[in-house]
Amino acid sequence: MKEGQRNVIQISGLQKKYKGFELSVPRLEVPEGFATALIGENGAGKTTLLNILAGIRRDFKGEVTYFGEGRKLDAGTQESIGYTGPGCYFLPNWTIDQVEEISGLLFSGFHCDRFRSLCGELGIRRGLTRDVKKLSDGNRMKLMLAAVLARDTELLIMDEPASPLDPLMRDKLCDMIREYLEQGNGKRSVFFSTHNIADMESVTDYAVILEHGNVVEEGFVEDLKEKYVCVKGEAADGEKAGKILVSATKNTYGFEGICLAENLDRLAGMDVAVETPTLSQISVAVMKANTSLKL
Amino acid sequence: MRKAMKSYFVFTSRLYRLAMFLLLPAAGAGICVWTYSVSGGVGGGVLMAAALVLPVVETVSDGWVFAGIQRSETSKLDYLKTSGKGRGVMKRALIVDMVRKLVFSAGIIGLCYVCIGLSAVLSQGRTAGTAEAVREAFQIRGAEEGIGAVLWCLIMSSFFFSVLGTFLSRYGNLIWLNLMVGYGVAALEVAAAVFLPGFFLYPYVYGAVFGLLGLCVGALAVWTVMGRMERSLR
Numbered sequence: 127m128k129e130g131q132r133n134v135i136q137i138s139g140l141q142k143k144y145k146g147f148e149l150s151v152p153r154l155e156v157p158e159g160f161a162t163a164l165i166g167e168n169g170a171g172k173t174t175l176l177n178i179l180a181g182i183r184r185d186f187k188g189e190v191t192y193f194g195e196g197r198k199l200d201a202g203t204q205e206s207i208g209y210t211g212p213g214c215y216f217l218p219n220w221t222i223d224q225v226e227e228i229s230g231l232l233f234s235g236f237h238c239d240r241f242r243s244l245c246g247e248l249g250i251r252r253g254l255t256r257d258v259k260k261l262s263d264g265n266r267m268k269l270m271l272a273a274v275l276a277r278d279t280e281l282l283i284m285d286e287p288a289s290p291l292d293p294l295m296r297d298k299l300c301d302m303i304r305e306y307l308e309q310g311n312g313k314r315s316v317f318f319s320t321h322n323i324a325d326m327e328s329v330t331d332y333a334v335i336l337e338h339g340n341v342v343e344e345g346f347v348e349d350l351k352e353k354y355v356c357v358k359g360e361a362a363d364g365e366k367a368g369k370i371l372v373s374a375t376k377n378t379y380g381f382e383g384i385c386l387a388e389n390l391d392r393l394a395g396m397d398v399a400v401e402t403p404t405l406s407q408i409s410v411a412v413m414k415a416n417t418s419l420k421l
Numbered sequence: 422m423r424k425a426m427k428s429y430f431v432f433t434s435r436l437y438r439l440a441m442f443l444l445l446p447a448a449g450a451g452i453c454v455w456t457y458s459v460s461g462g463v464g465g466g467v468l469m470a471a472a473l474v475l476p477v478v479e480t481v482s483d484g485w486v487f488a489g490i491q492r493s494e495t496s497k498l499d500y501l502k503t504s505g506k507g508r509g510v511m512k513r514a515l516i517v518d519m520v521r522k523l524v525f526s527a528g529i530i531g532l533c534y535v536c537i538g539l540s541a542v543l544s545q546g547r548t549a550g551t552a553e554a555v556r557e558a559f560q561i562r563g564a565e566e567g568i569g570a571v572l573w574c575l576i577m578s579s580f581f582f583s584v585l586g587t588f589l590s591r592y593g594n595l596i597w598l599n600l601m602v603g604y605g606v607a608a609l610e611v612a613a614a615v616f617l618p619g620f621f622l623y624p625y626v627y628g629a630v631f632g633l634l635g636l637c638v639g640a641l642a643v644w645t646v647m648g649r650m651e652r653s654l655r
Contacts, residue, residue, distance in 0.1 A: 181503060221435075231431050232503075233504055
């Protein structure tokens with residue numbers, strides 16, 4: 127974390143146990159004013175963590191505070207947090223008009239006119255009988271986005287917002303996140319989980335990688351790109367390099383892998399090309415190095 | 422009060438409001454008067470039929486408001502939980518819905534009574550002897566306590582079976598299943614009228630018992646949803 131940087135979320139000693147799984151986050155600070163991506167394989171604990179942060183689950187040990195002021199999660203704090211998530215978000219028989227009415231009742235900072243304009247912008251058809259259950263997954267996500275973006279919030283927590291969206295809408299989502307952050311003048315933050323790292327990379331400032339309920343890597347994307355390098359080399363060096371790299375893939379022509387920049391000198395003598403990795407490459411490498419799956 | 426009404430109404434769609442608050446009373450009164458006129462003046466029977474149909478209508482129509490809300494996956498209600506007001510809104514909406522069922526039972530059956538009574542008076546073409554015309558229209562064999570007591574009993578039984586039907590149907594979210602549950606509770610209501618000893622002899626007692634049972638099932642319905650919502654937080 128950069129010096130003097132305020133945190134929008136501060137977690138200490140967080141523990142949540144399920145049968146055969148434990149989410150354990152001894153310390154995590156999500157910087158204020160940035161978009162932070164939560165990355166991890168299926169079952170890593172991303173949804174559990176986001177649910178805890180949004181107040182959907184309250185049965186955990188540890189402390190979570192918000193907005194750099196030590197604010198705990200109460201009704202006032204929830205007013206400033208927007209959440210979109212999968213599963214049972216809206217009641218299935220709600221109509222789009224009801225979503226508007228209910229949002230107005232639940233959140234004092236909800237703006238009907240903004241919601242209507244966002245629905246139009248995102249191509250959500252409104253009508254008397256337009257039930258939420260009849261919407262496709264993508265349109266349901268758009269409706270959630272319209273509902274949270276129509277509110278005056280300082281933090282957006284989004285669980286897999288990109289997954290149900292088409293490529294065009296993912297691009298639009300990135301634009302919306304960027305616009306949301308810009309309008310906040312450094313006071314607004316976004317914390318989202320994603321499997322579509324490549325699509326969301328353009329909007330990601332900070333990344334947290336979660337594996338088996340533990341944070342295994344975190345940092346600003348620019349710092350991670352300095353910490354790790356992408357290395358490509360010939361097949362003959364593959365085996366030797368594999369012991370130094372965080373993770374590597376081999377083929378008949380050579381190998382490609384992610385290496386800690388500090389270990390680069392250990393590859394001396396090998397014929398390798400070094401490139402700046404993408405966040406997606408770094409994430410996959412870190413996940414591969416920490417996964418329990420036999421890949 | 423305003424807050425409670427608002428909490429309830431946000432759960433209802435415009436179509437539901439139109440159907441339940443406008444069409445149902447109008448159709449109920451119209452059908453009752455028509456049935457009374459074609460049945461040869463059996464006003465009491467028509468009122469009993471109304472008290473049977475109302476729980477079916479309530480059970481089916483609940484599918485447009487709280488369908489499947491007692492199912493464990495639906496009752497997570499994530500959107501409501503992301504607001505500090507969410508649980509309060511949900512609780513108020515459920516309570517108002519139960520109160521509305523009581524008001525509707527009284528309102529619809531009362532409206533049918535008034536409409537049939539008016540029809541009876543007008544069809545006899547007289548203004549004098551109005552009370553006599555109404556008494557004739559609602560003659561029920563074995564009902565010694567008079568039409569007032571019968572009305573009380575019908576309203577409370579209709580309320581209880583409406584609440585029971587909606588409570589049971591909220592475990593599913595299929596409209597045909599709601600219909601089956603609706604028919605089931607209507608059949609139970611018929612069985613109660615037929616098999617309970619002295620149903621029309623002691624209408625005040627049975628009315629009070631049904632009213633009490635309705636309140637208990639109503640409280641159980643609210644408690645079930647709120648309990649599931651609370652448990653899903655943990």
